Amino acid sequence: MANSIHTSTAPCALHISGISIDFSNSEKNVESAEARINQLSKPIEHDAGKTMRQTFSPPIQLSLGDTFSLHLRYRRRFRKIGHEDINFDLADILRASDARQEYHKSHDNIKIVVVLSGNTITEAWIHHAEQPDSASDTTLELQPTTSEIIQICPRFRILVIGKTGVGKSSLINRAFGVHEAIASTHKPGEADIDHEFISPQNDRFVLHDSKGFEPGEEGNVNIVRGFIERRRNMDTLKDKLHAVWLCFEIPRAGGRLLETGTEDFLTLKRGGKLGNSEWINSYLSTKLELTGGQVPVVVVFTKYDRFINRVDRTLDESSLVGLSSNAVKELVKNKANAELKEICIGPLEKFAGSDVPYATVSTKEEHAETLAHLIQITEERVCKHVATEASVMTSIAQRVDPKLKFKASIEVGKRRYWKALASCAAFQKRTMWECLRVLHTDIVAVWNFHDPHDYLYSDDFRNLMVNMVEKLDVGPTTNPNNTVAVGLSTVGAIAGIVAVLAGPAAPIVVPIVAGVVIAKWVYDVYQLSCAVLQRFIAYIVDLTLVLQILYLVSDSQELSRRVIKLAVASYHASPTSEEVHRRIQGYDRNFTLLERTDRDTLDKIIELMELYCIDAKEVSAVRAQIPTVDSLPDESW
Structure with a gap:
């Protein structure tokens, strides 16, 4: 991430030897924390009470142009788990460091102390760090923060897995605001997983397409596994895989969610016939370890609108007497949720565990909130498991949820200006x-x-x-x-x-x-x-x-x-x-x-x-x- 300003006038002289966190006066109960320097992540261990502390030996070196943040996972009272990135300004650290070699920062009543060691901080370096684009000539244009993010992660990279007819093309087209069929370059049932599809209508995402796991077929399992392993070994964030959508069409009543061959796939996994069975386990339970983070896997149940219509048609007319239109909608929704648990969520949890994220979606305008929910889940997981830059690019690439645009704008704005x-x-x-x-x-x-x-x-x-x-x-x-x-x-x-x-x-x-x-x-x-x-x-x-x-x-x-x-x-x-x-x-x-x-x-x-x-x-x-x-x-x- 560092830019090209490492010169003799801007020496690499800042070293972080430790971090302590005190959240005893905060509403947030911090469960885990990690320091992120560029793409490097370092966990912060729990200390006594509501404090965390970590010593780095040897110290972590910061250079001009590097990024430094603290990623927190926390709970609030009566609320679900939240995630937050606290960004540090290099120039602030340089200005505030003193003989004690400590930098203090307060955020939402969380006290953070960064311990510095062996630093030879010069006024020249501070001067360079304070300049836009790290340049002293104020005639140069100010550098947009988004330019830096795009340089690190120019596109949101996603793998979509699903059999022909499950609705992958319409899902991608609606989620990212493009109009051509994503799979138009392939014959039905075929997909080249290494092909990078970049739409001229939205060049902020890159798609990799894979057909689903057919009954009795090991070939595509190995193709998917090999692809993710290759992306795992990529050096830069822009080349790594940021998320996977595993798509299933919601089956009809009495149908089986896993009849597409995924059950055979899981059986092969349990029998160890695919080699490293823990890799497959991790893949399906969203815990696939990659260099610099994890790849979030979100299960997507498609064609929700058709499912709702089917549920509506099966209602007993006598049960609707005297009900308002809103009451009927609520009745349909409750019945649909119960049926979804039986035919989709239950079978999924049986094989993949209870913590797997999922979303039911429809590409129809009247169900636009379902796509927004999918994007929100994806963005949250990318932020947690991959990198902040990739989560910002997730929000930039998507075109279904204006709230995420606001969130990304705030994230970008808070970084600098x-x-x-x-x-x-x-x-x-x-x-x-x-x-x-x-x-x-x-x-x-x-x-x-x-x-x-x-x-x-x-x-x-x-x-x-x-x-x-x-x-x-x-x-x-x-x-x-x-x-x-x-x-x-x-x-x-x-x-x-x-x-x-x-x-x-x-x-x-x-x-x-x-x-x-x-x-x-x-x-x-x-x-x-x-x-x-x-x-x-x-x-x-x-x-x-x-x-x-x-x-x-x-x-x-x-x-x-x-x-x-x-x-x-x-x-x-x-x-x-x-x-x-x-x-x-x-x-x-x-x-x-x-x-x-x-x-x-x-x-x-x-x-x-x-x-x-x-x-x-x-x-x-x-x-x-x-x-x-x-x-x-x-x-x-």
Whole structure:
């Protein structure tokens, strides 16, 4: 991961000899922790009470450009297990290290101490570490955080296993927003597992396809095993396998889930006829050990919509008398869940164990939340078992869950720029236009639209967003108690506005200044003030919410200027826009403590983004209210 700045003026001089963690004052009960330096993982052992401690001998060496984070697995009271990455800023460690050679960090009342040893830290190195792109020339462009992530892991790499007809093609096409059949390059029943399928409509994922395990056949078992072993030995994260989807069609009542030959496959495993039986056991129970982590395996039960329809048809009509439509839906859902446990989950757990992750999915728009659930499970497992960069790329590649786009944006923002808007050395002596440009690039990159003309990166679109922020009144809030409803009502309001503006003949008019006219303040050099922070928060949140509307109306189609203008105009006219700016107006902090200002600013951004994020089920409801948007003929800005 280290870049190419290792020169005589930037010596490799930082060594970590130990880490201690104290979570006695935190709500989080940390069950396990590991230090991650680039792709190297080092476990942190439990100490006395609610503390953990690990000594590294010899010390771990950090070089300029390396990444350093702490991955925690924890439980909260009355909650399920959670996972979190705490990222460390190399420049912060360099500045804070003193004669005691310790670096202290606090996160959610968890106290972390990094013990340093044998370091010859120089002012030159600190200077280099604080520079964007590790360069001292401030005339160079700021480096987007997403560029670094993409350099490490340019694509989410997935293996999909399933017999012909199980629905692999439609699953991949819907999950990643592509339109051509994934398996179109193969004859029915054939698949070249080593072939890297990369779609021109979405180049942020790479697919490997494998047919299912047919009865009595060992050949494909060995092919899959050999493929995963080869990927296991790859040197870089981008070449490793990040996840596996093992697909089964939900059988009819009385049918057998494992009749496709997987039962024979498991029998061969138990009999040791496949060699290393522990390898197969691990593979099916999501515990396959790979260099630098594990490969998550998620079982996918396909064609859920057909299954629901079958369950609906078998209901006793007499049991429905007097029930509302919602009550009938709940009855169908409960019966379907009971049947799924009998014909799918029970047989799966019998052979693979009770902890195997699974998801039931449908590729129909009315069941979009099922695909979102699959992606969420996958992203969580990739984050836990593979690497943070791979989990971010999972979120970037997928096109079914806007919530994961928000989550990835926050993850990217917290790594560098969002977490230090008040004290970020990279912004010093730069115009606000330059600073906003790098924030803009990171946010747009996460949403991963099909934008072959780079309209979203154009100065025209950036101008629209800057001038939208110009509408922000940075004076005192006129009525802080005047709030609008957040949630489905707001989403419905946006849907209505989009429907009105998306007429097939009328051009889209954006009621804010565009083109060459741009707010004068963006040419000012970045200086900390309440007004500047308000504008930067507004830009981040406004841009994210505009892209959320664009996600709704574009539906993975190639972007046009007309559709982008529709998203901007709809957000500008919505009550959400006014409410977001009103909330930002109320944001005012004492700037005497930069650390607190940075933390409060980041918290405010996250609060606003999470408040207005919509989930997959709401996406379906909104799209049902929006007419088809004509992107052609295109329009000028």
